[in-house]
Amino acid sequence: xxxxxxxxxxxxxxxxxxxxxxxxxxxxxxxxxxxxxxxxxxxxxxxxxxxxxxxxxxxxxxxxxxxxxxxxxxxxxxxxxxxxxxxxxxxxxxxxxxxxxxxxxxxxxxxxxxxxxxxxxxxxxxxxxxxxxxxxxxxxxxxxxxxxxxxxxxxxxxxxxxxxxxxxxxxxxxxxxxxxxxxxxxxxxxxxxxxxxxxxxxxxxxxxxxxxxxxxxxxxxxxxxxxxxxxxxxxxxxxxxxxxxxxxxxxxxxxxxxxxxxxxxxxxxxxxxxxxxxxxxxxxxxxxxxxxxxxxxxxxxxxxxxxxxxxxxxx
Numbered sequence: 001x002x003x004x005x006x007x008x009x010x011x012x013x014x015x016x017x018x019x020x021x022x023x024x025x026x027x028x029x030x031x032x033x034x035x036x037x038x039x040x041x042x043x044x045x046x047x048x049x050x051x052x053x054x055x056x057x058x059x060x061x062x063x064x065x066x067x068x069x070x071x072x073x074x075x076x077x078x079x080x081x082x083x084x085x086x087x088x089x090x091x092x093x094x095x096x097x098x099x100x101x102x103x104x105x106x107x108x109x110x111x112x113x114x115x116x117x118x119x120x121x122x123x124x125x126x127x128x129x130x131x132x133x134x135x136x137x138x139x140x141x142x143x144x145x146x147x148x149x150x151x152x153x154x155x156x157x158x159x160x161x162x163x164x165x166x167x168x169x170x171x172x173x174x175x176x177x178x179x180x181x182x183x184x185x186x187x188x189x190x191x192x193x194x195x196x197x198x199x200x201x202x203x204x205x206x207x208x209x210x211x212x213x214x215x216x217x218x219x220x221x222x223x224x225x226x227x228x229x230x231x232x233x234x235x236x237x238x239x240x241x242x243x244x245x246x247x248x249x250x251x252x253x254x255x256x257x258x259x260x261x262x263x264x265x266x267x268x269x270x271x272x273x274x275x276x277x278x279x280x281x282x283x284x285x286x287x288x289x290x291x292x293x294x295x296x297x298x299x300x301x302x303x304x305x306x307x308x309x310x311x312x313x314x315x
Contacts, residue, residue, distance in 0.1 A: 031203070040090060069094070078151060079110045113135070154241075243269065244271075253281060258273065
């Protein structure tokens with residue numbers, strides 16, 4: 001794994017297989033249409049990316065009026081993973097990444113519970129934040145009886161990573177964040193006023209113009225966008241669990257992960273940064289050559305968090 005060094009960001013750091021993959025994808029797909037070209041309804045019904053088939057072992061449970069959880073169980077759970085999907089707060093669903101959840105269920109030994117949170121623009125801030133908080137509180141109360149373990153982890157991708165941090169902040173303020181043993185935060189957006197890498201993005205999976213419209217959808221009141229809930233980069237990050245920040249060097253959210261990694265450490269927390277040269281947004285959910293290594297590191301990190309609890313309880 002490359003260290004944080006200037007050479008990580010240059011073209012020479014991109015492995016040949018990654019450069020070839022990127023070139024092949026660019027030739028095959030060109031510049032993909034964004035949400036606004038397709039339209040939100042069409043993007044939701046047809047999808048901008050193929051949705052993997054549902055897991056045959058998955059099931060849904062309703063925990064409150066209009067709020068459900070999508071569960072991919074582990075046969076021998078050592079913990080429960082609260083998962084928050086991405087999609088710019090506009091797209092996606094709790095059942096749209098069963099392949100990812102199955103992998104973590106099997107490799108980490110966790111029952112994965114994904115939140116079916118409300119989407120923008122119909123339901124802007126704080127709807128998704130409230131739903132994820134409610135799901136976390138439900139797990140704190142019911143994980144043991146429903147899933148056989150009270151050891152909890154949290155993970156999210158893109159918008160889901162922001163929601164994961166916001167959920168931890170709410171729990172921390174209630175004295176409950178220490179119940180979560182670790183956070184896998186993948187290519188998250190942590191500044192809704194846009195970091196430099198967002199502002200300068202002109203190509204790739206996310207451009208500045210697309211990001212600006214996404215922000216307008218989930219945070220229509222501009223005056224609120226630097227509040228800690230919408231931009232956790234500006235929050236007091238003390239008292240949060242260990243975190244792994246995963247991001248590619250071509251991602252418009254590159255700065256977000258690098259900045260949050262440093263701020264997590266500065267607040268006294270434990271944090272790791274996993275950088276993948278030549279990877280763009282959401283690469284761990286694609287056949288990208290870096291995806292297998294990145295997912296394996298995420299699995300190891302989450303397993304280590306569970307192992308730390310096991311060691312503490314045997315002392």
